[in-house]
Amino acid sequence: MSNNQEASGHIVAVSTSRTKGVKKKNIMRGKLIKEYGLENDAHAGKWHRQISLLAIENIREMQQKGVDVDSGDFAENITTEGLALWKLPVHTKLRLGDDVLVEVTQIGKKCHRHCAIYHQVGDCVMPKKGIFARVLNGGIVQPGDAIHVFEADTGSELPIFEERQVA
Secondary structure, X not given: OOOOOOOOEXXXXXXXXXXXXXXXXXXXXXXXXXXXXXOOOOOOOOOOOOEEEEEHHHHHHHHHOOOOOOOOOOOOOEEEEOOOHHHOOXXXXXXXXXXXXXXXXXXXXXXXXXXXXXXXXXXXXXXXXOEEEEEEEOEEEOOOOEEEEEOOOOOOEOOOOOOOOOO
């Protein structure tokens, strides 16, 4: 990948928690470990959902419904901007920053127990709009890092997947 390629989006926040079932805390930078996930995160491990990603645009949808939420509150590890994540096919690859490469493994998830946000407003974005990935190449990620999207089959960079905010 050449340095002059246009980014498809960027990282807004990196978030972690040591226990499952809680909001994640925003951190200045995080270390993604190959075939494991985000260092010191409760959801990391040798499985297909090593990290989770959610777009800030989707968080803003919940804010417009009157919910006081921000990056990490849906237990996502990486908050993005400029990408319609849920439209990416499984096996799509994302380059985060200069070194990290992840592969999309799952779009959305089944919500077994409705979270506090769901009980408050009757809706939650993570089960529909969040995505999960495994780490193919590790490295450091931080807010501001570019995200490039690559086709699953060809490895060619895809055009920008930009989400437009609902007015």
